[in-house]
Every structure is written in structure tokens, then in C-alpha cells.
Amino acid sequence: MTEARQTTVRPVLALFALTLTVSAVLLGSTILNVALPTMQDDLGASNTEQQWFLNAYTLTFAGFLLVAGNAGDRFGLKRLLAWGTAAFAVTTAVAGFLDSPMAIIILRALMGVAAATIMPTTLAVILRIFPAEKRARAIASWAAASGLSISLGPLLGGALLSAGMWWGSVLEIVALLALLGLAATWAWIPAIPASGAGELRVMPVAGSLAGIGLLVFGVVHATDDGWAYLGTWLPAVVGIVVLAGLALAEARHREPLLDVGLFKHASFTAAVVALTVGSFVVFGYLYFTTFYLQILRGYSPLQTGLLLIPLSVGLMVGAPLSRNATERFGARATISAGIVLMTAAFACVAGLGVHTGPGWFVADAFALQLGFALVLAPATTLASASVPIERAGAGSALLNTLRQLGSALGVAVLGSILWSRYAGMMHDRLSGAPAGVRRTASESLASALATGDPAAVKAAGPAFLSAMHTTALVAAGVCGIALLVTLFPRPSRRSGTTAAPPRTPARERTHADHRS
Secondary structure (H helix, E strand, O other): OOHHHHOOOOHHHHHHHHHHHHHHHHHHHHOOHHHHHHHHHHHOOOHHHHHHHHHHHHHHHHHHHHHHHHHHHHHOHHHHHHHHHHHHHHHHHHHOOOOOHHHHHHHHHHHHHHHHHHHHHHHHHHHHHOOHHHHHHHHHHHHHHHHHHHHHHHHHHHHHHHOOOOOOHHHHHHHHHHHHHHHHHHHHOOOOOOOOOOOOOHHHHHHHHHHHHHHHHHHHOHHHHOOOOHHHHHHHHHHHHHHHHHHHHHHHOOOOOOOHHHHHOHHHHHHHHHHHHHHHHHHHHHHHHHHHHHHHOOOOHHHHHHHOHHHHHHHHHHHHHHHHHHHHHOHHHHHHHHHHHHHHHHHHHHHOOOOOOHHHHHHHHHHHHHHHHHHHHHHHHHHHOOOOHHHHHHHHHHHHHHHHHHHHHHHHHHHHHHHHHHHHHHHHHOOOOOHHHHHHHOOOHHHHHHHOOHHHHHHHHHHHHHHHHHHHHHHHHHHHHHHHHHHOOOEOOOOOOEOOOOOOHHHHHHHHHHHO
16 A cells, blocks of 8 residues: 555545646647637737647647656655646736737747646546556546546637637636646645656657657648648658657666557557547547638637537546446457547548538537547556556656647647648639739638638638548548557567457456555
């Protein structure tokens, strides 16, 4: 039994405090989506700047997760969680009052640094304070709160904007939630002694930031210059090389922050791939559907948020369903079913048009998030079970680093495919139009509609729809790759045999009891 369990712990209140803080972090990652059209009008933000409003947060979030998890093990989980939550509340509150796109991007990046101290720490606290027989249920509740926060972001943001509030109000509500989480943390999270394990190394953090930053930078700027441009593919290639070098270096280190050795376990690999791809497609979906609903269809921010409610409903239905399905069929089968459902949902996006009834969109959004719910809890539990308890912080940091990388790449890759395809089609359709009109109309759907040029307005809608359908099919293909990884476990390198199927929760409890 750990020292944390010897102190007085009120599990329900502790879990509430943890879910409150992590909800603020994940709400901050999606609540700004619905405000992008408003920020474009109020701040004159370009498509690239809008993508960076989202990606500056997830990029630094992913880059600092590695050291944040290790810092929690070394200095104490409660202390790191409290300081991180306070810093997150302050940076979020300040960002909401800025009027410069570059200043907002910088503050969003600082928000990501603070958020990185929160996400892995909350999961590590669960692993420390909950006994093995209750751990899976606690993780499922944590995962459900995480997914629900992602889904509720557009609704809450839309309600504030439709009430006449300025765009920054969506960040102020996140800051308020973070302050409530801070108070709950001080009151209900026990003081867990620091293990002092590991060393804090700067190079892995610098390497992850450089690699992820260059990769995302290259992909995002494909929107402006195209995929064949040197400034697009060269940073992306360099970023991939840096990340590969970091992985190799960490594999040889005696105390790695990035424990790539965990990928020797087929079940861990399948779970992480599923979670990363799930974040990739869900965040990409939230990005491009915002423009479809608000700009093309003309819905208000509140109406947009209401139409995205099925995302929350899908998660609430899927959370208990995933637990029951895992107990009956196993984690791998449940995760595979979720990925199949997500793949089908993206294939059905091709049926969305200018006059499609809202019922089609609502059903499709529900199916997408139901699929993600079937992936989220069992994959998180499965991946966490592979991490030694004394390395809980660093292990959860690796898991969440890849999830955040998936989120950033989802907006970057799918957003770039969307706008690159749109720009190419607008250039073709407006070949006879004046150069100024063609250039402006190709920047974004909103810019095309704002030109007032009849040819540009007529071409913009079909061009955007075609680009969105292409983007959705790419997302479906990515889900298909994740499904193959999940369905076909690779042989173990050590034994030469196929890895054993994931343990059911009952077996996981037995294993965890012996490990404790």
C-alpha cells in the first residue's frame, strides 16, 4: 500500500477535483473553435492564424507533457497540479482580453505549457490514490469527463457569443472553471510524497517542441503556399527527423522521459494508436464543421453549439457502454468497434450539403462521438495498465503527449487539406475573374462571400463542400489504418509469438494487485 493511501482520502471528492481541473484544460482546447468566425471578423485573423489559435495550445501542451509527468514524480503531484492550475487560470484570463492575433497565439502557447502540468498529473493521482479494484472505474470516469468537456466546448462558447459577449468571454469561463478546480485540488487532493525518481532534462523537451513545432508549422502553412512549396514540406520533414532522433536517443537512456520501450507491447501500441487517431479526427472534425455550420449554413454560434450537442450525448451513452462491452468482449474488440463507427461517421460526412436536413448532421455527430467513447476509456485503461506505478507520471505523460500531438495534427493536417483543396478549386472556377477577386475568394469561404462578386459567391459553396468531403474521406482513411493496428497485433520481438489479447478489467485487477 502506498503512502498516499495511508492518509485520509475521500475518493469521490478527490475524483471530482481531478475531473474539474482536467475538464478546464480540455474545455480550453475546443471552446475557441466556435469563436473562430467571430475572431476572423473582430481581429482580421487569417486561416493560418486561426489554426495557430488552436495549435499553439496543443503544440506546447504536447511538448511539455514529457517533463511535466517526470516533474510530478520528482516534486510531488499535488504541488505540481496546484501550481499548474493557477498558471493555466491566469494565462487563460489574460488571453481573453487581447486584440492582437500574435499576442493571442503567444498566450495560448503559455496556456499549453500550464495545461501540460495538469493532464498527466491528474491521471497519475488516480493511479496513486485508488486501489487496483477501483482504478478502472475511476479512469473511466476521468476519461468520460475529459471527452464530455471536449464536446461541451462549442455549446458553451456558442451560448456566450450568441448572448452578445465578446469572443474572449469563452476563455474567461474556462479560467473560472480552472479556479474552481484549484480550490477543489487544495481541499480534496491528498499530499502524495514525491518519489524523487528520474532527472529533469531539457534536451528531450526542446527536441519534442522543435520536432512537433516544425511538423505542425509545415503542415499548417500548406494552406497558404501548397504542399509542393519548400517552406511547407521541408519543416515537416525536419520535424519528423528530429522526433525520430529524440525517440532513438530516449530509447538508449537509462531513465527515459519518452519511454519508447512501452511500444514493444502490442496492446499498449494498439491503445495509443487508437487514442491518438481518435483525437486527430475528432479535433479535425470540430474545426471544419464550425465553418460548415456557421459560414456555409449561416447558423448562429448558439445554434452551432446546439447542433453539436450529439457529441456530448454520444459520449454519455458510450461511456457506460464501453465499460460493459469491455467486460463482455474485451478491450481490443470494443476499441475496434469504436474505430469502425468513427470511420463510418466520416464516410457519411460526404452526404452533407447546403440544404441537408439537420437530422443527418445530428445523427452523424452522435455516431462519431459514440465511436470515440468506445475507444477512450478502454484504451486509456489498457495503456495505463502497462505503466509501472512508480513511473505513473512519466507514463501518462507519454500517453497524453501522443494524444495532444494527434489533436494538433488533426487541426493542422485536416485544416490544410480543407483549405488547400478549397483554394485550388476556387482558382479553377474563377480563372476568368480579376486577380484581386480570385486571390481574396481563395483565402477562405468567409472571404469569398464577403467579396460580393456573384461568380465568387456562387463558386464558394460548392468548392467548400467538395473540399470538406475530401477532408472527411482522408479522416476515414486514417481511422482505417488505426483499425488495422488494433485488429492485427504484431508478434512479440522477445518470444516470437503473437502478443496476448488485452486483459479484461477483472484480470487487470488481479494483475495490478500482484504488482502492488
